Amino acid sequence: MMISKAKQTQCREIAALERENFPDAWSEVFLARKIEDESVIFLTVCAAENPDAPIAYCILQTLGTEAELLRIAVKKSGQGSGIGRALLTELFQQAKEQNIQKIFLEVRASNEKATRFYERSGFQKTGLRKNYYKQDPEDAVLMTKEVST
Ligand SMILES: CC(C)(COP(=O)(O)OP(=O)(O)OC[C@H]1O[C@@H](n2cnc3c(N)ncnc32)[C@H](O)[C@@H]1OP(=O)(O)O)[C@@H](O)C(=O)NCCC(=O)NCCS
Numbered sequence: 798m799m800i801s802k803a804k805q806t807q808c809r810e811i812a813a814l815e816r817e818n819f820p821d822a823w824s825e826v827f828l829a830r831k832i833e834d835e836s837v838i839f840l841t842v843c844a845a846e847n848p849d850a851p852i853a854y855c856i857l858q859t860l861g862t863e864a865e866l867l868r869i870a871v872k873k874s875g876q877g878s879g880i881g882r883a884l885l886t887e888l889f890q891q892a893k894e895q896n897i898q899k900i901f902l903e904v905r906a907s908n909e910k911a912t913r914f915y916e917r918s919g920f921q922k923t924g925l926r927k928n929y930y931k932q933d934p935e936d937a938v939l940m941t942k943e944v945s946t
Pocket residue numbers: 818869870871872875876877878879880881882883903904905908909910911913914915917
């Protein structure tokens with residue numbers, strides 16, 4: 798398993814993981830822009846023999862010393878086997894190197910699996926955003942983590 802910076806050649810497969818995991822899936826073009834964006838840390842997880850077909854990815858938008866986790870997803874068939882945890886650990890390391898002190902994110906109120914995943918990774922629930930999601934309308938739980946802790 799390799800964790801590395803996302804490449805343009807991986808966009809098609811990342812878009813497929815988007816469609817598998819999110820009702821508001823991002824397009825290849827939109828993902829390609831995030832890969833080029835210098836204020837974004839975009840990481841993928843691949844099997845060494847298949848470098849253009851990531852099995853997981855995460856996208857962190859940095860804003861000075863703060864950052865927002867925009868996306869994290871693992872291929873459905875690989876979920877629950879520690880891949881998400883490994884990816885987040887590497888992301889925290891890279892965020893620390895860029896002097897990011899605080900990471901926040903929004904998660905669907907019904908997404909207990911992700912909420913638990915984030916809590917085990919050191920995030921705390923810090924707020925609620927009513928009707929945050931427009932596609933499949935739902936509230937968002939706001940979660941925050943101090944990177945140094
Ligand atoms: C959320 C997600 C990224 C977690 O990645 P993962 O590789 O499946 O998770 P891991 O195997 O690394 O598990 C880490 C922790 O998450 C929790 N977790 C994982 N799978 C779970 C499940 N099926 N049920 C409940 N908790 C689960 C556990 O607390 C686990 O901790 P533990 O090993 O100490 O028990 C992944 O499941 C996913 O892609 N989900 C769909 C997309 C999504 O919801 N993204 C977040 C949107 S905000």
